Amino acid sequence: MNVKPMGIDGRRSVRLASVATVTLLAGLLSGSGSAAEEGGAEATVGYDCALPGGTGRVAVGVTTDFPESGTAGTPLESGPVTVDVRLSRADLDTLVPAGTEVVASTAALDVEVGQKDRSATARWTDLTAPGSAIPTEGDMSLAHTGAVPSVTLPAEGDATFTAGRLTVELRPVTDGGAETGTASGTSVTCEPAPDADRELATVPVSGDAPDPWPSQSAGTDRSTDPAAKTGGTIAVEPGKALAADEDPCPVDPPTGTVDWSDAPKPPEGAPVTELDIPGGGGLGCAYAVGLANVYKLNGAMIVNDPAKNPGLISVEVNVHRGLRAKTAEGGTYLRLDSLANLALPDADSTFLTFGFQPVSAKVEFENGPMTISTGNIGDAPNKKYFATASFTQSLRIHDVKVNGTPLDVGPNCRTEKPFKVVLNGDFPKYVNVFLGGPMNGTVDIPAFSGCGTGGEDLDNLFTAAISGPGNVIAMNQGMTCVPTDSSTFCPPTMPALPGQETPVR
Known part of the structure; x- marks a missing residue:
């Protein structure tokens, strides 16, 4: 997968960048329903929603990743979807408590699947939208994303996907989300408007022969019909579900x-009271995926690739608090600190050293404890929110190949010292550790040492190609699953890579 570098002139042709790139952790409607084209479809559907002030019309954008075609008897995977619900400020005022600044939500959409005179309903559930700031005026867009169940069509013929009932649960985020994550929700039920074009996509389904069962009439010979595999009906497979005894957060507590x-830091004034919170908000886990640049190589690479068994963050939520009262000298200061560990799998990397020599390698990560701090400084109208994640990291390079030929760098080719990674999130894109969001930063990669065997010293080669300042990192943390807290999101969901989030339309 090729990724254009962030903040770097991409005109120079560079293959996915360097060994060091993978170390830099921490690094998300226009038109009506139409046939699937090039693996994707978009639709805008008008809904009538039951609001406290009466029925209101709401525009809902649905973006899907349907395949261009399917095969009878084979599951048809529609891929991740986005359901973008637009609510007016007036409607929001009736749904959330007064003073709410940030709201998160979960959506479920019923999708009717039809093929000739067969039909079934697929429930697209657990589509989540992270915390977003409520605008002072105009509409607010809540973009819910998630995976949906596959559908198996029994025979040849076009399959249509049509939008049905929609439910949305809104959860106001209190005090910037810093103290308790999310509050109890308000549920809204919506039905497609009578005049709405509800079609999401039409997917042609092929078979070994034309459908010998054009209608479900009695006396039809079904012995050779592919529909026999599903009993002649459309089969909707459930989404990935956890077994009763399966842990949704299979991680050890961070150390x-x-x-x-x-x-x-707080403004000058009275001291901040620091307090440990035993147990905090509980033990949770989340995914964090990202992209990173290596400045010298003018290249970028995926970090913790979601397609390659990515690692989970283990996090003890809000185990420490720093607090200064509003009435104290210097004003309000609130900081909540969470302790996290991130165990990354070894990563594969391919890069062009000095712009012409292809080199591939594996990287082993050594990460120190991570602290994620969120909070706010001052009071309205000058209240400012912050989010910072920091940790130390070292890396070891092994299994190196130069132009396909193995290069023995020894067992201890690594950065000569740990380096600090500091990432910052901007409110409201990153509200708190529960809701996650994007974070960005730059790092200075140290020199390498211990590289080479048999008297061959390769330290300078890796140092010259990789080490140095100005290496940009962009990461996206998914929502944190805390199994003991029903208000959080389990199992943990995979966030989009930075730059690949579904755009708000």
């Missing part, structure tokens, strides 16, 4: 202690 030294 180490929180270090909030990289979080924003």
Whole structure:
């Protein structure tokens, strides 16, 4: 997969960048329903929603990733979807408590699947939208994303997908989400408007022969019909579900202690009271995926690739608090610190050293404890929110090949010292550790040491190609699953890579 570097002139042809790139952790409607084209379809559907002030018309955009065609008897995977619900400020005022600044939501959409005179309903559930700031005026867009169940069509013929009932649960985020994550929700039920074009997509389905069962009439010979595989009906497979005894968060508690030294400091004034919170908000887990640049190589690479068994963040939520009261000298300061560990799998990397020599390698990560600090400084109308994630990291390079030929770099080719990674999220894109969101930063990669065997010293080669300042990181943290807290999101969902989020239309 080729990725254009972030913040770097992409005119120079560079294959996915360097060994060091993978170390830089931490690094998301226009028209009516139409046939699927090039693996995707978009539709805008008008809905009538039951609101506290009466029935209101709401525009809902549905973006899907349907395949161009399907085969009878074979599951048809529609891929991730986005359901973008647009609510007016007036409607929002009736749905969330007064003073709410940020709202998160979960949506479920019934999709009717039809083929000739057969039909079934697929439930697209657990589509989540992270916390977003409520605008002072105009419409608000809540873009819900998630995976949906596959559908198996029994025979040859076009399959149509049509939007049905929609439910949305809104959850106001209190005090910037810093203290308790999300509050209890308000559920809204919506039905397609009578005049709405509800078609999402039409997918042609092929078979070994034309459908010998054109209608479900009695006396039809079904012995050779592909529909026999599904009993002549459309089969909707459930989405991935957890077994009763399956842990939605299979991680060990993080080790180490929180270090909030990289979080924003309070204005001068009275001291901040620091307090440990035993147990905090509970043990949780989340995915974090991202992209990183290596400045010298003018290249970028995927970090913790979601397509390659990515690692989970283990996080003890809000185990420490720094607080100064509004009435104290210097004003309000609130900081909540979460302790996290991230175990990344070894990563594959391919890059062009000095712009012409192809080199591939594997990278082993050594990450120190991570502190995620969120909070706010000051009071309205000058209240400012912050989010910072910081940790130390070292990396070891092994299984190196130069132009396909193995190069023995020894067992201890690594950065000569750990380096600091500090990432910052901007409110409201990153509200708190529960809701996650994008974070960005730059790092300085140290020199390499211990590289080479048999008297061959390769330290300078890796140092010259990789080490140095100005390496940009962009990551996206998914929502945090805390199994003991029903208000959070389990199992953890995979966030989009930075730059690949579904755009708000």
